[in-house]
Amino acid sequence: MTGEALTIERLALEQLAALLLERAGLKVTPDGYAGLRLALQARMPATGLDDAAEYVRRLRQLAGEHELRALLPLVTVGKTEFFRDSRQFAAFENEIFPELLKHARREARPVRAWSAGCATGEEPYSIAMVGLDRGALPNELDCWATDLNPVAVQNAARGRFAIRRLLGVSEPRLARFFNLVDGFYEVTPQLREMVRFDGHNLAAPIWPQVRPQSMDLIFCRNVIIYFDQPTILAVMDRFYDSLRPGGWLFLGYSESLFRLPTRFEMVEVGGVFIYRRPVRGGVTQVLTTVVRGAGEPAPAPPPAQATTAASLPAPPAVARPPERATPKALPLVVGLQLPRSTASMPSPALSKPRPPGTGTPVERLEQIVADIERGDFPRALRLSHALAEDAPDDLAARITLGNVHALMGNIAEAREAYQAALQREPLSVEARLYLGIAALQGLEPEIARQEFTRALFLEPTLALGHYLLAQVHERRGDAEAARRSYRNAINLRKGPPHALLGHFPDLPTSNEAIAQAAQYRLAALSER
Ligand SMILES: C[S@@+](CC[C@H](N)C(=O)[O-])C[C@H]1O[C@@H](n2cnc3c(N)ncnc32)[C@H](O)[C@@H]1O
Incomplete structure (x- = not known):
């Protein structure tokens, strides 16, 4: 049974939309039902079900939570944009890419980048634009872009975008890298040829398409948020093996929820932290991965030795100023007054x-x-x-x-x-x-x-x-x-x-x- 062969009744889509609203607060209007249909086509074959109503019933059950988590990224597949997280892209453009290009030129090879979980292609095309803008010749940057969702990959490869999706693209880049065709913006053939698109499941236990130590860069942003901890650890391990020593891993800025023992080191580049496979060897370190916004302070560097979450010291206390107006909202929460966490806030x-x-x-x-x-x-x-x-x-x-x-x-x-x-x-x-x-x-x-x-x-x-x-x-x-x-x-x-x-x-x-x-x-x- 292939996903495309499935018939999906509208009622099942309505029920799925109601379930997504109830569980995750996602509002899917009838305009978005086409996206739900595609997501079902991608997921149902994996569960062996060919009846959408039955699939949605399964999702509703307690045991369906796992499957609902797998479905979520597919229904939020639209959530991507060009140059998403401008601070990471600034660090990539101004500091990381120029160095990588210099290095790759010395070794007479292209810089190899992988956009893992590329959705509809905005991320890998952004990477390619940066490459060309920083003086790379088309054959000096090889960008591989993959996603679990075959429909997303298909759309990405087409490289056609409605104007509202190009908000993050500057005027000069719009002029240089896009052509207006039938009211849509299409990436130029040059940009298109720099990105190779493929279907790929990051949660698969082996990745035969990826050679060890072949990548200079991996962008895997806003993807692992959907994985459970063992999957994240396994994916991190495989990313590590795929990267050259000194290669970089970009994660989404709000998805690093746990302190995970991995072999990566964390490096500050232009005010943001990015993970890197150490140039030499690499001891097991802890990725101090906290939910952190652009507005929050850089975390302290991770300890040199493996540490478990349980053994981490409590956050430092910040003295309360003696006179402080009482916010109208307090007391909000019965019995919860002290100690406060300072982990997420600047001191x-x-x-x-x-x-x-x-x-x-x-x-x-x-x-x-x-x-x-x-x-x-x-x-x-x-x-x-x-x-x-x-x-x-x-x-x-x-x-x-x-x-x-x-x-x-x-x-x-x-x-x-x-x-x-x-x-x-x-x-x-x-x-x-x-x-x-x-x-x-x-x-x-x-x-x-x-x-x-x-x-x-x-x-x-x-x-x-x-x-x-x-x-x-x-x-x-x-x-x-x-x-x-x-x-x-x-x-x-x-x-x-x-x-x-x-x-x-x-x-x-x-x-x-x-x-x-x-x-x-x-x-x-x-x-x-
Ligand atoms: C929110 S989008 C992120 C797109 C882009 N990386 C960004 O940050 O803008 C998440 C993407 O991850 C993909 N994805 C989810 N699980 C995946 C898996 N197991 N393997 C590969 N891709 C996956 C989804 O299909 C979706 O396109």
Whole structure:
């Protein structure tokens, strides 16, 4: 049975759309049903089912969660753009590519790049444009682009884009690399020929098409977010083997959720961290992979020896300023006051004073956090608005804007900011979590329940999500469900740590603190 041979009834598509909304908060309108159909055609053969209604029924069951995760990336396949994450591309263009080209020329070979999970091709074409702009001849850059979804690969190879998808492409590049054909922008034959497209499943246990130590660069961004930890580790291992010593691995900036033992080292290039296969040998190191936005500070370099998440030291405490206005939103969460996590936020104590609204996004977020900590919400709001406008791609900026609104009690505006974040990253766990918190503030426990459930579908090991969900259950008078969720939070005491984008005072992310608070609540519930 081939995917193309399947008949898929509209009713099954409607049911699937409803399921995606319920579980992941993804809104698929009838305009997007064609995309759902393609995703089903790609996934159903792998499950041995040829009846779409039966497939959707399976997805609904508890055991269908695994399959739903495999389906998700296919239905969000549209989520890509040219020059996505401009800071990574700047580092690639200005520092990494010129060096690689020099090196490859000395060895009389092309630079070899791989866009793994290329979706509809925006990423590999962006890589090729950078190459040509930095003076590579067409035969000096070999770009291989692969994806699990055959339809995405087909579209990518066609290289035809509607104008709205070219927002990230500068005017000079548009003129140099695209031709207007029948109202669409088509990549020039020169650019097209520089990219080879193929179907490829990253989760497959062996990759016969990839020669060991053959790649200079791998871009695998916004793909591993859908994988479980063993798959991520296996994929990282194979990436490592595919790269030449000194080769680079670019991951998406919001997907590095865990501290994973891998052989990669982390290198700061032009203000962003990029992973690299060490030039020589390579001891096992920990990829200090935290959810981090463009606006957040660089993490400390990883330790030289393998460390497990459980043995990591607690984050440093930041002293609370003595006088701090009480945000309207607090107390939000019963029993959760201290200690706060500082993993995701810049330390205001360390930041130098600078004129408001100036500096890099990192520095500007530091100013905002310092204002929040001082209780100067009006100024934090002004600065957050300005930052969100100047850096529309920056998820941390959008989420922080929402948080400042939430702290001031502007629930509608907070929601708007989180929704804007979701438009950029439909699977943002933080946006879902904070939407839930805003709903709690707005005394809408049913919406809060929905949002926390979605956040937990996207990230089942988010202890804070379980804790908050338990609080919602308590407010709704469902003690049994509350106990279950508190137990989930407690069981994650030694689970992977999650640092959240955006700063919200008094929300702990240390699993230990959350587990302890959950234990107290559980005891209180049992006494009733
Ligand atoms: C959100 S898109 C990311 C596109 C691009 N890398 C970017 O960052 O803009 C994720 C892509 O990963 C692909 N993908 C998901 N699972 C995959 C797998 N196991 N093997 C290869 N590609 C996969 C999906 O089909 C989808 O096109």
